[in-house]
Amino acid sequence: MHEEKVALTKNQIAALRRAAETRSIQDIFVVACGGSLATLYPILYILDRETNAVHVSSVNAAEFFHNPPHRLGDHSLVILNSQSGTTPETVSAARLAHERGALTAAFTTVPGSAIETVVDFPIYYYDDPINPYPLLLSIFPEVYQLAFALVDLLNGSNCLPGMETAMEHLEAVCQRAVSDFAPQAREFARKHRTEQLIYTVSAGLDRCIAYILTNCSFMESVWRHSSPLHAGELFHGACEAIGKDTPVVAFLGLGRCRPVEERAVKFLQRVTDKLTVLDAAALDLTEIPEELQEYIAPLVLHSLASDFCLQLSHLTGHPMSSRRYMGVVKF
Amino acid sequence: MHEEKVALTKNQIAALRRAAETRSIQDIFVVACGGSLATLYPILYILDRETNAVHVSSVNAAEFFHNPPHRLGDHSLVILNSQSGTTPETVSAARLAHERGALTAAFTTVPGSAIETVVDFPIYYYDDPINPYPLLLSIFPEVYQLAFALVDLLNGSNCLPGMETAMEHLEAVCQRAVSDFAPQAREFARKHRTEQLIYTVSAGLDRCIAYILTNCSFMESVWRHSSPLHAGELFHGACEAIGKDTPVVAFLGLGRCRPVEERAVKFLQRVTDKLTVLDAAALDLTEIPEELQEYIAPLVLHSLASDFCLQLSHLTGHPMSSRRYMGVVKF
Numbered sequence: 001m002h003e004e005k006v007a008l009t010k011n012q013i014a015a016l017r018r019a020a021e022t023r024s025i026q027d028i029f030v031v032a033c034g035g036s037l038a039t040l041y042p043i044l045y046i047l048d049r050e051t052n053a054v055h056v057s058s059v060n061a062a063e064f065f066h067n068p069p070h071r072l073g074d075h076s077l078v079i080l081n082s083q084s085g086t087t088p089e090t091v092s093a094a095r096l097a098h099e100r101g102a103l104t105a106a107f108t109t110v111p112g113s114a115i116e117t118v119v120d121f122p123i124y125y126y127d128d129p130i131n132p133y134p135l136l137l138s139i140f141p142e143v144y145q146l147a148f149a150l151v152d153l154l155n156g157s158n159c160l161p162g163m164e165t166a167m168e169h170l171e172a173v174c175q176r177a178v179s180d181f182a183p184q185a186r187e188f189a190r191k192h193r194t195e196q197l198i199y200t201v202s203a204g205l206d207r208c209i210a211y212i213l214t215n216c217s218f219m220e221s222v223w224r225h226s227s228p229l230h231a232g233e234l235f236h237g238a239c240e241a242i243g244k245d246t247p248v249v250a251f252l253g254l255g256r257c258r259p260v261e262e263r264a265v266k267f268l269q270r271v272t273d274k275l276t277v278l279d280a281a282a283l284d285l286t287e288i289p290e291e292l293q294e295y296i297a298p299l300v301l302h303s304l305a306s307d308f309c310l311q312l313s314h315l316t317g318h319p320m321s322s323r324r325y326m327g328v329v330k331f
Numbered sequence: 332m333h334e335e336k337v338a339l340t341k342n343q344i345a346a347l348r349r350a351a352e353t354r355s356i357q358d359i360f361v362v363a364c365g366g367s368l369a370t371l372y373p374i375l376y377i378l379d380r381e382t383n384a385v386h387v388s389s390v391n392a393a394e395f396f397h398n399p400p401h402r403l404g405d406h407s408l409v410i411l412n413s414q415s416g417t418t419p420e421t422v423s424a425a426r427l428a429h430e431r432g433a434l435t436a437a438f439t440t441v442p443g444s445a446i447e448t449v450v451d452f453p454i455y456y457y458d459d460p461i462n463p464y465p466l467l468l469s470i471f472p473e474v475y476q477l478a479f480a481l482v483d484l485l486n487g488s489n490c491l492p493g494m495e496t497a498m499e500h501l502e503a504v505c506q507r508a509v510s511d512f513a514p515q516a517r518e519f520a521r522k523h524r525t526e527q528l529i530y531t532v533s534a535g536l537d538r539c540i541a542y543i544l545t546n547c548s549f550m551e552s553v554w555r556h557s558s559p560l561h562a563g564e565l566f567h568g569a570c571e572a573i574g575k576d577t578p579v580v581a582f583l584g585l586g587r588c589r590p591v592e593e594r595a596v597k598f599l600q601r602v603t604d605k606l607t608v609l610d611a612a613a614l615d616l617t618e619i620p621e622e623l624q625e626y627i628a629p630l631v632l633h634s635l636a637s638d639f640c641l642q643l644s645h646l647t648g649h650p651m652s653s654r655r656y657m658g659v660v661k662f
Binding site for chain 1: 380
């Protein structure tokens, strides 16, 4: 029943790729706010690893609008993301990018929304907590497919089909992981029921999901203090604030940054009694081709981390949708 | 008595500039750890604003070494920073950059140290808490002079002399600010004596000094929890964790990101009773040419913020040099 939507989004990505092909794109800016910015980070990370044909920067939309980079212009592709399509900072950033001559594209769940009227290419994704769509239609799988479409464009490669197939398996892989780790998720909730602060620690592509866990889950949804510490930075200042009673969630990925994360985990095992490690090496990624596992593992860890926070929300009777400011007061 | 050192560092910057002139530099990577990475951030910020001739990225040294960007190569300039000259991650990153054919330079306080043996160009700075050198010889003034030397190289401009002159006045401006705000610093210490967590909030170039305040002052030196929140990101998740009793230090700069920071301050004034605002508009910057004030104001705010934390350290009898892990245990 969702074939039409899947075909539509693939066509939207293909249309953007064709437009980018007609320009000499030198810079890509990913621009949004909060979780919507973090979900674009894989574009930066993957292109930084896979090609030398383009520079990618990640910028908060308000900062981008008020203080645009000098390089923004005809040779720029600006990729935005606004779930509602109306985030004021992101719409303003899109308009500015368009005025400066950049090629513009925006992810959004709302066809016809403000941002669609401003950008050259919309890319729809689908997100309805009440009647969930297939995970394939959610933001991350689409971002990954766009990233690989751009890799193919810039390198003359043909990597997108492999990523498309892998993304079709993502939902099953994530569901299995959440099911396998359900006891650990409940245990996490029990242990952190009354904790006021939970740090996250990560490096590499895990930075994306650690930011989401800190910003969107712990801070926004369950009102706990947090900070997304970089595993390599930890040893140069931040570690001194961590004691035996400091809760930390540390990520271990499969990519080349794993040694950076492992060093942090070994240190944290010694200094805090409240360490939770989410290790991609413990995941069953059978359906994912080995060469893509380092890129896709963070998405599975993200499912786990989200469930860990959801269990905390359930146990404490603080719904994930509770807000005291966002959508409640004007700011 | 320090004329020789001033002349030496100017010559070191000029030598790097001449070497960069002989190459077609397309990418600059600033690479270090912790406070040493944050102090290089102005290179990224200033070049992003002033030129479209180069792309600048800031990367933690451990991540850079384990997972180098695809673009790293002959057309790269890699600028490192290690106070001791021996930071293992930074020395490894320097070696890798050199092997990949990049032009390399490193700031360090120790002539002849490990990093100097690896890079093409050392740039010395001077830092001795016991017998302080003139501020002109410390890391920030030198970083700013290098940034403007690179702007001149890339744009064919002649901005460096103005920045050099401004930097000669920086110490007097900072001393006056610290003196003017001494009552506020003591008040900050009194109010935050028992606080376990203090957030920082900033945008634009203030991100550099907010990271240092969070990472090096609050976390490393006085063992408080903290996170360097982005003023534009605040509204998209993090704000929900902030209540009436949450301490926050918010920065207000003079540059184009001031509206982003002002919006955060207005919000924070409503939601927390424990807000401290460090506002560059309240500073006396008489000696600094107006067109440079937006770049230099953060350095003056940094002096203030450091003094605020120092007063907290004095009041609580927790010396700024206290460490429980760094230099104490192996990791």
